[in-house]
Amino acid sequence: MPTISINLKDFAQLLGRQASGNRPVTAEQLEAWLPLVKGELKDQDAETGELRIELQDSNRPDLWSCEGIARQIRIKLDGAAPAYPFFQAAKTQKRRVQVAPGLDRVRPYLAACVANGYPVTEEALTQLIQVQEKLADIFGRKRHTVSIGLYRFPAIVFPVTYDLVKPDEVRFTPLGFEEKMSLREILAVHPKGLEYGPIIAGHERVPILHDAEGQVLSLTPIINSREIGEVRVGDQALFVEVTGTDLLMVLLTLNIMAVNLADRGASIEPVDVVYPEATDLGKTIRTPIDFGRARSIPIKMIEAALGQALSADQIRKALLDYGYAASVSRDNVSVKLPPYRNDLMHAVDVVEDVAISRGYSDFAPVMPSQFTVGSLSRVEQVSDRLRDLMVGIGFQEIISNIMASRPELIDRMRLAGTEWDRIVEVENAMSQTFSCLRQAITPSLLKVEAASSRSFYPHRLFEVGEVALFDPANDAGSRTVMKLGALIAHASANFSEAHSCLDLLLYYLDCPYQLEPLAHPSFLEGRAGYILSHGRPIGLIGELHPEVLEHWQVTMPSVVFELEVDRLGEKT
């Protein structure tokens, strides 16, 4: 979800006079309207009027600009959607962009329009660049699926061609550089070439836009030409193009750009995009285009989902107030989204917009009334009993992170190269410290022990928590297991003390057990054992090997035991 900056004065102008009368719009007022756009005010500078707003809905890119926010609020205040007549433009346009063959394998789609009489002011340019970046970055997945180019219209001679050329064939001066470079050089040297080059890598020819006189507009979707593709304050007319890999996303992005520019007073002139082969919308697509379709939704369904009886008119009004085109029959409402939206997947999407349009406070909360019985899982119940008993025996409970490092879990425990050295590791660790899931509780307790040598002794620590055991037999390659780990550390801590605690614990759990000697590298030889119950190992007990303590820089004798909680819960 993007966070954008807007200027309060600019916002007030876009909102129009009807909304605010002659009084200036305040930040508080704006904040009260923000639920309409799922926005949250993050920050504000009272002096400059700059506001930072987070927009939550990743399916509503039309809201990621000052124009978009103002539009949604304006519709609510006006009770009607703005007219964008250019979506119904007569077929008199002569401007054309020709798409060359072969682009279907590289970057197939393009949409474009001209914004005439558009006064590029400082604030308008800031917003233009911001929306271009947010749309390409987040909606367009860092230009992979969608990217946007803006050009100085008067410099272009139509028709424009969306072409494929060899990287050494064409030279132009890219933005930010002084001299002409070949496309290959741009890809190898220009910061944008390095950043976005991979999008078109692996093709013999790369996509460019050039005009009828062969002037290069841009190496798409990477960098504009310096001569034509640098929009400045004071420009009066722009050429806007969107390219990408998904036709509807490309068209939607252009529609958003077009209505944003229109909201600032530009007259939008459509452009015919001519493909070599027919697309889903034909061989020639006049863009911007309203490709949305009406859907019919049963009123009953809306009422059921909201839990509130609403008349057909109330529903229609709510939808009109939210920018939809809507008409009602007896049982159904026919809805169509405005052309700058394409987020209607299911009728529930309309349900939410009805609720937002009416305001969530319009719906009185009702308690779910059906009777259910609450309960804890078996493993949680056993864990809780264990924890109570451990506290009663005098142990302090610990909670630890489950992520740890291989040195902590394996190397320090003297387990490297042994049968105990398989653990769940992550491929894309951010730091080694958090790169594995713990397979035992003891390392977590040693971490506490190592950090607490100045805390009053004796230390009796325990944790009941989840671990992941590497297990090739399991579908996920590991099992999540609840374990109890306990550690006793003080000057004369020994096996017998731990054994006494274990014995008491298992007595109260009614779990008969025996200890079977175990040679385990983490423990002193002859002072460790498996805890067996009904012939099955349920845990370990032992005096930690001095080398383990040294590795952890623990200077007190320490003795531990661990139990698998799930196995304690099992009755024979």
Add this chain to the structure above:
Amino acid sequence: MDMTALIDSLHPLEIKVLTALKAEQAKAPSGALRDDEISQHASLEASQVSMAIGWLLAKSLIKEQHKTVTPIVSLTKIGERYFEKYSPVERILSAVRDAGQTGKRLTIQDIQSREELEASEMSGAIGTLKKEGAIRIVSGGCVEATGNPSPTAESLRTLLQQLRGTKRELTALAEPLRRVVEQHAVKRGNTNEPFRIDDHVDRWYVLTPEGGTAADLLVQQGPSEEVSQLTPELLKDGSWRTKRFRKYTISLRPPRVLAGKRHPYREFLDLVKHKLVSMGFEEMRGSLVENEFWNMDALYMPQFHPARAIHDVYFVKEPTHARGIAEPFLSQVAAVHRDGGKTGSTGWGYAYDQERARRLVLRSQGTAVSARTLASGPKVPGKYFSIARCFRYDAVDATHACDFFQVEGIVLGPDINFRTLLGLLNLFAVEMAQAKESRFLPAYFPFTEPSVELHVRHPKLNWIELGGAGLFRPEVTLPLGVDVPVIAWGLGLDRMAMVALGIHDIRDLFSTDLDLIRTTRGKF
């Protein structure tokens, strides 16, 4: 002060001292005892007496009658050395006499370097010897013995021998010796001397009138022995009846006790858990390692969703993929992503990758547990919750932990709709945050529609976002075999936990500092 209360508060040492003074009062008219006499009469150590006297003086039960000051002479370290190696006076005299016998002539410098004496030691000693006529300075600055004795040298030797390892009263010394001592005693500004004179103070104490009354009362109370500890023996033989039990000063800080204790954050989570159970929620559990199908696909998050990228989720190194995804869920979810399947949705409209669905990740959201529950034939009506450990690919800092608990769940039933969703959230606001005010804001989650954020006015934190919720999209429920509406809810409780525990860094919820864990008390 009430005399009985005063007596009850007396320490056994105080009682012994009072009793000794009382006895002396009865014997001698002055009734005074010196501190060492008190020691003797009361059979106490000098240090015990000194403590008891201090306390009794503070309580005005005794007073100092008079004191005497006795100067006591003893050897300093230098004195000890002079005893072994002779004093400068002795050494110079002996050196000069030896030289005289062999006909050598010694200057002052010769003597000083031969005897390794300090200039200050030399000048003092030469002065003394010259004055006494034991030596003289002749031409050429040479020193000669006159043959006359040096009373100082002799007195010094006598004193060094007499005082070695002991002390003497100054007044007990003969007059000439006393004068030598006074000349050669450590004084301010001259510490290089063999003798020191210390004033020994003897103090005599008597009972004050109050002390007398107190002592009388003590005598009246009889000889019953005061004890501090009731013992099994006292109980067994009944002898406790003849004992008095000393009253304690109960305002003192007690010694430290180490206790077994639940972890404060776990206490908070236990509280949450029990609240949810009391509201009729059944606990569900899941696995730390999940596949992308249950972690995301089943929740209608498209495979190209930005939150699924390499920088948001931890991928498991080995094995990389689960063996398979259970049918019919895989086919049904795949269809819903492609074109909406049978849900009435358009779907996301992309080629669903079944290989990707099996990719193993660390569970990134508790909702994965809910998805599994939906597919397992849940009860209808049903309420479920989990407190699930989740993992996010974030740099660890004061507000981000590498793994954390998510409290979330679902509510299924034919009566579930937007208004019952709000009703449930209101209940959470009251039960979980003791909030008197709450408000609902539109929100966005990929798997719910409508979606709501619950904001509450917390008693301490003012307005906070307590949680997010919504009705599961049909694209989520129908492919998993659930055909009633389902609320999905999640609560963000860590900030409340941090306030309750008085900590400011989220990492301290999992602190490794035992002192912090032992001393933190939750204010829930």
